[in-house]
């Protein structure tokens with residue numbers, strides 16, 4: 251079943267100036283419920299703009315974006331903020347945890363903002379603590395744990411709202427390769443449990459964990475690859491080769 255549907259999305263910055271920037275020229279794709287999709291492309295290709303539009307942080311200049319059939323372009327600012335809280339989960343490169351709150355309270359924060367009763371918050375946290383293996387660090391503070399552990403807490407914060415879609419922006423960008431692998435395995439696990447994930451990344455190793463990779467060049471979809479039955483190293487090699495062709499301007 252289609253979860254996210256982008257049709258001919260265009261985004262122009264500084265539209266009325268002498269130098270308009272066509273960040274997205276014509277983007278069309280669908281993502282089914284339960285998919286795990288990576289988005290790759292060179293710096294300036296339009297990845298962040300695309301993610302921001304899907305996240306309702308920016309509006310497309312033209313074209314349509316729907317999530318579960320709801321037209322995201324028609325939401326007012328307040329509706330968009332509520333929509334983000336209720337339907338989307340975010341994981342960032344630099345974790346974005348609040349140092350003044352314990353890890354547990356960081357995870358609870360989106361539910362506190364949504365005025366969720368404490369017993370519901372506790373019920374939702376229990377399975378996440380086991381799945382994300384954060385039981386030993388749950389009552390410490392972000393400054394007292396490692397980067398990989400902070401990312402686990404951030405993933406728990408993103409999942410506790412039970413979002414339709416998890417948006418991850420370079421989630422392993424600030425981690426060493428061993429810790430990155432642990433976090434990527436966690437994403438695999440979260441996806442196996444049915445969570446739809448979109449991950450923007452510069453890393454072929456990270457993208458190889460997704461089942462499909464979309465390559466963006468100059469504001470358009472340049473290519474897409476499916477993992478199929480390939481092993482992680484083989485698929486990673488294919489992704490790297492596609493990125494090299496894309497960077498060298500090949501067709």
Ligand SMILES: Nc1ncnc2c1ncn2[C@@H]1O[C@H](COP(=O)(O)OP(=O)(O)OP(=O)(O)O)[C@@H](O)[C@H]1O
Nearest residue numbers: 263264271273291292293294295296297298299300
């Ligand atoms: N607010 C803005 N005003 C004007 N131009 C912008 C704005 N935001 C992005 N752009 C331009 O739009 C294009 C796409 O930028 P975007 O940040 O989406 O690329 P990206 O693929 O995410 O790059 P990176 O990998 O470096 O983060 C670039 O040419 C960028 O300079």
